[in-house]
Amino acid sequence: MATVAEVSIDRGEDKRQRRWHILVFLLPALLVYTAVMILPLIETLRLSLFNVKDGQSAFVGFGNFQVLFGDPRWAASFWNALGNNFIFFLIHMLVQNPIGVALAALLSVPKLRFGAFYRTAMFLPTLLSFVIVGFIWKLILSPIWGVSPYLLDLVGLKSLFSPWLGKPDTALIAVSLISVWQYVGIPMMLIYAAMLNIPDEVLEAAECDGVTGWSQFWKIKLPLILPSIGIISILTFVGNFNAFDLIYTVQGALAGPDGSTDILGTLLYRTFFGFQLQIGDKSMGATIATVMFLIILSGVCLYLFAIQRRMRRYQF
Amino acid sequence: MGSTTLKTLLMATSILATAGFAHAADTTLTIESWRTDDLAIWQEKLIPAFEAKNPGIKVKFAPTPPTEYDAALGARFDAGSAGDIITCRPFDKSLEQFKRGNLTSLNDLPGMKNFSDVAKAAWTTDDGKDTFCVPMASVIHGFIYNKDAFEKLGIAIPTTEAEFFAALDKIKADGTYIPMAMGTKDLWEAATMGYQNIGPTYWKGEEGRAKLIKGEAKLTDPEWVEPYKVLLKWKDYLGDGFEAQTYPDSQNLFTLGRAAIYPAGSWEIGLFNTQAQFKMGAFPPPVKNAGDACYISDHNDIGAGLNAKSAHPEEAKKFLEWVASPEFADIYANALPGFFSLNSTPVKMADPLAQEFVSWREKCKPTIRSTYQILARGTPNLENETWVESANVINGTDTPEAAAKKLQDGLDSWYKPAK
Numbered sequence: 001m002a003t004v005a006e007v008s009i010d011r012g013e014d015k016r017q018r019r020w021h022i023l024v025f026l027l028p029a030l031l032v033y034t035a036v037m038i039l040p041l042i043e044t045l046r047l048s049l050f051n052v053k054d055g056q057s058a059f060v061g062f063g064n065f066q067v068l069f070g071d072p073r074w075a076a077s078f079w080n081a082l083g084n085n086f087i088f089f090l091i092h093m094l095v096q097n098p099i100g101v102a103l104a105a106l107l108s109v110p111k112l113r114f115g116a117f118y119r120t121a122m123f124l125p126t127l128l129s130f131v132i133v134g135f136i137w138k139l140i141l142s143p144i145w146g147v148s149p150y151l152l153d154l155v156g157l158k159s160l161f162s163p164w165l166g167k168p169d170t171a172l173i174a175v176s177l178i179s180v181w182q183y184v185g186i187p188m189m190l191i192y193a194a195m196l197n198i199p200d201e202v203l204e205a206a207e208c209d210g211v212t213g214w215s216q217f218w219k220i221k222l223p224l225i226l227p228s229i230g231i232i233s234i235l236t237f238v239g240n241f242n243a244f245d246l247i248y249t250v251q252g253a254l255a256g257p258d259g260s261t262d263i264l265g266t267l268l269y270r271t272f273f274g275f276q277l278q279i280g281d282k283s284m285g286a287t288i289a290t291v292m293f294l295i296i297l298s299g300v301c302l303y304l305f306a307i308q309r310r311m312r313r314y315q316f
Numbered sequence: 317m318g319s320t321t322l323k324t325l326l327m328a329t330s331i332l333a334t335a336g337f338a339h340a341a342d343t344t345l346t347i348e349s350w351r352t353d354d355l356a357i358w359q360e361k362l363i364p365a366f367e368a369k370n371p372g373i374k375v376k377f378a379p380t381p382p383t384e385y386d387a388a389l390g391a392r393f394d395a396g397s398a399g400d401i402i403t404c405r406p407f408d409k410s411l412e413q414f415k416r417g418n419l420t421s422l423n424d425l426p427g428m429k430n431f432s433d434v435a436k437a438a439w440t441t442d443d444g445k446d447t448f449c450v451p452m453a454s455v456i457h458g459f460i461y462n463k464d465a466f467e468k469l470g471i472a473i474p475t476t477e478a479e480f481f482a483a484l485d486k487i488k489a490d491g492t493y494i495p496m497a498m499g500t501k502d503l504w505e506a507a508t509m510g511y512q513n514i515g516p517t518y519w520k521g522e523e524g525r526a527k528l529i530k531g532e533a534k535l536t537d538p539e540w541v542e543p544y545k546v547l548l549k550w551k552d553y554l555g556d557g558f559e560a561q562t563y564p565d566s567q568n569l570f571t572l573g574r575a576a577i578y579p580a581g582s583w584e585i586g587l588f589n590t591q592a593q594f595k596m597g598a599f600p601p602p603v604k605n606a607g608d609a610c611y612i613s614d615h616n617d618i619g620a621g622l623n624a625k626s627a628h629p630e631e632a633k634k635f636l637e638w639v640a641s642p643e644f645a646d647i648y649a650n651a652l653p654g655f656f657s658l659n660s661t662p663v664k665m666a667d668p669l670a671q672e673f674v675s676w677r678e679k680c681k682p683t684i685r686s687t688y689q690i691l692a693r694g695t696p697n698l699e700n701e702t703w704v705e706s707a708n709v710i711n712g713t714d715t716p717e718a719a720a721k722k723l724q725d726g727l728d729s730w731y732k733p734a735k
Contacts, residue, residue, distance in 0.1 A: 073695075073696055073729060138562070141560065142557075142560065142561075142565065143555075143556055143558075143560050143561065144555065144556075144561060144568075145565070149557075161557075162557070163501075163557035163559040163560030163561070164560065165501065165559075166499075166500060166557070166558070166559025166560030166561070166711070167559050167560075167711075168711070168713055252502060252503070254700060254703060254704060256501070256502075256503045256703075256704060256707060257500065257501075257503070257559065257704075257711060258704060258707070258711075258713050258714075259704065273387065274386075275697075275700060276504075276697075276700055276703075277409075277688065277692035277697055277699040277700065278692070278697035278699075278700050279408065279409070279412065279693075281695065
């Protein structure tokens with residue numbers, strides 16, 4: 001995630017001194033960030049160009065990438081993971097973000113009672129550890145002890161239940177929806193904040209012009225919160241393509257059944273660290289990490305240059 | 317604004333606390349292990365027994381959780397801070413440490429003669445020259461069954477495949493019990509408790525495994541596909557929603573008395589004894605036709621090696637010599653029913669279920685899991701692929717033939733058997 005800080009420089013001064021203190025103040029954060037983020041990133045990029053040959057680390061250029069995309073097995077698992085990752089992202093965009101917007105819209109209704117309670121309750125899953133979330137949902141969806149078959153049975157719809165997490169065609173959707181449940185609080189909060197920022201005058205003016213209810217939402221509120229939706233989309237994108245933890249806890253490192261929930265994060269984990277009898281392959285792991293980095297980078301760039309620049313912002 | 321010169325001095329004081337080591341006259345040996353569950357057994361039974369006989373040597377058991385063990389141990393080897401005694405994973409993981417010079421060859425350890433070659437196979441180099449860990453324990457596969465259920469339904473212990481399925485049919489028809497407690501969610505259950513459990517009967521144990529390694533047999537050959545065909549038949553006898561049934565689910569289904577048969581590894585014995593409220597028995601994988609030779613998977617699981625950079629190699633060797641002794645085998649096997657000593661001296665076990673498992677060694681031919689030695693070295697990894705495909709066969713995602721073909725293709729892509 002990139003944070004852009006704009007520093008406006010006071011040009012009213014006659015004599016400009018070198019402001020060393022800015023450097024001094026920036027330095028600690030810069031050092032820490034370099035040590036824990038930038039150097040490992042560079043090292044990863046470097047590692048992706050090396051591989052072990054005859055027991056020695058040797059420069060192989062783009063050889064690892066050739067293997068990843070050229071070898072039918074590597075390519076198959078990579079494209080499978082990338083495809084699943086896109087589905088994972090798509091479900092978040094189509095389910096998590098609209099629900100987040102809807103919840104925020106409901107929360108910002110002035111007459112709502114217990115608003116603070118709902119807000120906290122709906123944000124709570126985001127604060128839970130993914131281990132807890134994964135475990136709870138595995139239990140809820142368990143065909144043996146789960147409450148979901150029991151509840152469906154109570155209303156006579158037991159036939160609708162199936163072991164979703166264990167079937168290749170439903171597992172990915174199920175895991176995505178668990179993730180949506182966990183993180184829906186984030187778009188909700190951001191949109192909620194954006195909606196609170198809309199001045200009452202604008203809404204009152206709209207009401208005077210006869211724009212109320214749904215059309216007020218579509219014509220006034222939505223355009224004003226669009227920048228926030230943009231930010232949420234990019235956060236979702238980065239988050240989803242870096243995702244790993246929930247799938248790992250719910251489906252294990254092999255991301256079964258039959259690799260149907262395997263995303264780039266789990267593929268990277270298995271490749272880099274190894275799994276069970278599979279011994280980790282640091283070079284190929286770094287190669288996958290590099291590809292992930294490039295995918296995320298290009299996505300973020302696309303957003304920054306193609307979308308955010310065209311977005312209209314309103315000043316009040 | 318006036319020009320102010322800001323001088324900020326940030327002082328960070330770090331106190332490096334150096335821990336003072338109280339050096340006693342005793343030598344302390346540290347054991348690295350992933351068996352966190354065994355902490356009490358080591359502290360209460362094994363270590364006191366050793367220390368009583370070897371005054372001047374203190375032993376500390378320092379386990380790391382299983383999922384972190386391999387990575388943590390690797391890091392400690394690199395940093396030179398690994399313990400003196402290393403608990404060895406079977407096969408390639410330990411072999412790699414030996415090749416890197418982290419483990420010492422133990423060929424000259426007199427106690428090694430207490431172990432057979434099959435027992436030492438998991439910790440011996442491919443050429444058979446060096447053995448680098450003392451075999452500690454193995455696990456045996458088979459089926460644990462609910463004795464009460466079998467008595468109630470009047471089922472005799474099945475010895476052949478036909479009897480086995482007849483028994484399952486009978487349990488299913490009765491409806492009180494789920495015939496078999498196994499799920500495919502965690503994948504490895506299907507491979508380890510399923511394929512590797514019944515497989516040796518069809519591929520004739522060590523004979524088939526050796527052929528596979530030599531390249532004389534392929535996974536697509538009938539004897540390797542047949543276990544998958546049998547596994548596919550299991551599908552009808554598993555519980556509702558077995559696709560999402562996890563390993564702990566299966567364990568609980570059985571120990572709560574809801575399932576009649578549990579495809580097992582002997583490591584379950586300890587847990588099942590404390591949890592199940594009914595009588596349990598065990599039977600080995602059924603043979604195809606009555607009178608056929610039976611085969612069991614008696615898989616080497618734990619060994620103990622010597623850190624090559626240990627500061628106290630002499631004391632550590634004394635300890636390993638003791639690990640190789642029948643005395644250790646006796647304490648260990650009885651403290652941990654289900655982890656069987658690999659020592660050639662038979663150990664008498666107090667636990668009847670464990671005794672049942674180990675008694676199969678006398679009538680059946682033991683083998684180790686087919687995917688562990690040599691064949692799990694490359695990418696794709698045969699063992700991990702076997703997990704996926706075994707679950708696929710039971711789930712109906714792949715036919716037995718298709719699964720076998722995928723496995724063989726994967727193996728062919730990197731494994732070239734020595735001609």
